[in-house]
Amino acid sequence: MSEQNPPGLDLARLAAHLERERPGLLRGPLSAEVVQGGRSNLTYRVTDGVGRWIVRRPPLGHVLATAHDMAREHRVISALRDTPVPVPGTVLLCEDPDVLGAPFYVMEHVEGTPYRTAGQLAPLGPERTRQVVLALPETLVALHSVDPEAVGLGDFGRPEGFLERQLRRWGKQLEASRSRELAGMDELRGALGDTLPVSPAPTVVHGDFRLDNVLVDAEDQVAAVLDWEMSTLGDPLTDLGLLAMYSERQDVTDSPVSTTSTAPGHPSAAELIERYARLSGRDVSRVNWYTAFAYFKLAVILEGIHYRFTLGQTVGAGFDRIGELVPVFIDNGLTTLRKG
Known part of the structure; x- marks a missing residue:
């Protein structure tokens, strides 16, 4: 209204x-x-x-x-x-x-729908849902193919040491909201630091690329990519890892986190990774590291929300369950990282 x-x-x-x-x-x-x-x-x-x-x-x-x-x-x-x-x-x-x-x-204003839940996707049916989600790696490849210098973004970030800085940044975020023991969190953080991959050539990265940050039009095409507040120049596979993480089915019920991956017809994370690799020509052999890093980031974000909830600084439905999700994402991150 x-x-x-x-x-x-x-x-x-x-x-x-x-x-x-x-x-x-x-x-x-x-x-x-x-x-x-x-x-x-x-x-x-x-x-x-x-x-x-x-x-x-x-x-x-x-x-x-x-x-x-x-x-x-x-x-x-x-x-x-x-x-x-x-x-x-x-x-x-x-x-x-x-x-x-x-x-x-x-x-x-751009016409389109940001699909945030499996329930919103359900009316599309399995085949349309599949096509909508398969458009995401194509859009990501288009973004990562842009020449930053050619569009005036040559100084948009500092690609050197990008992954090390990202890990430090999210580690600091964790320390700022650490209020309880979280089994496996320090192990995940340390293991990510010990196994840093060598980044490919830098590109413009979105930083939060997933289905509910795009608008899908009536023809099931991506009409617009939104929410660029975390964009920079850096490692393009961080975008792919985040997309893969959100495309894996999480072992949680009644989750306040995006549930689109449970919709009938939703492609698996492996399919999206393969499609990105084929269209981009990039080596994705270390994608499990990037997916584990995405789990770590989300665990830190959720822990921060939980911490603010315990202080009475958040209002609204679902915040009381956020804290229960953090160990799930830590475990998923460790499991993913151990796959190599």
């Missing part, structure tokens, strides 16, 4: 800014609704009754600006506009916090 002023979005101030920066864009007064499903940044669907746009801004009361870099998201989406990677068109970036209380950007 549309609201006149949803939390974090003053529509009068937004309209005034758009009129100044993009005169003639608006045809009437604005209304907006919060788009559910985002993990951190706030997303709004805005309309003037004729056109529709998406507004993205950091969460309310955020502290670490680097974790919610609007200019970074806007830059990568703009750079990929004329490539085979499907992304929304960008309208403007505003880095002045006086307008909405934080930096934000506006992009075009």
Whole structure:
């Protein structure tokens, strides 16, 4: 349901800014609704009754600006506009916090569905579900084929030592939320560090590539890739490992984490990996390391959510079960890593 002023979005101030920066864009007064499903940044669907746009801004009361870099998201989406990677068109970036209380950007609205659960996929049937998911490695190959220099992203990250820095970063995140004993977590972290693979040539990486971060259109094609807040230049196989991890069936019930992999017709992780390898020509022989690393990252993220829940800093359904999932993902990470 549309609201006149949803939390974090003053529509009068937004309209005034758009009129100044993009005169003639608006045809009437604005209304907006919060788009559910985002993990951190706030997303709004805005309309003037004729056109529709998406507004993205950091969460309310955020502290670490680097974790919610609007200019970074806007830059990568703009750079990929004329490539085979499907992304929304960008309208403007505003880095002045006086307008909405934080930096934000506006992009075009793209029609499509972000499938987040097996239940949402079920009406498609097994064959359509299979085709939808098989489009993901194709989209990933398109992204990893983009020449960063050619699209102005040559300085978008520091590929040297990428995996070591990623492991350190998530290790620090773990320490920041460590409040209980987690059997196997330190073992998984140490084993990942002891078996670091040699990265292939760097590419633009999405950082959080999975089915519910893309929009699928009525023809079952990927209409747009969303949520670029973790994008950078780095090891492309980190994207593949994350996709593989989310495509493996987890031994959990009633999970608040994505359940799309349990939908009838969903391809196996092995099929998606094989398809990526065939289309990209990359060596994926160490993909188990990358998948185990994805399990480690998700375990750290979930532990952080659990820690905030114990402090009373989260509200909403499902948070009380997050802590039970962490050991499952640790065990899955260790099992995957031992496969070599």
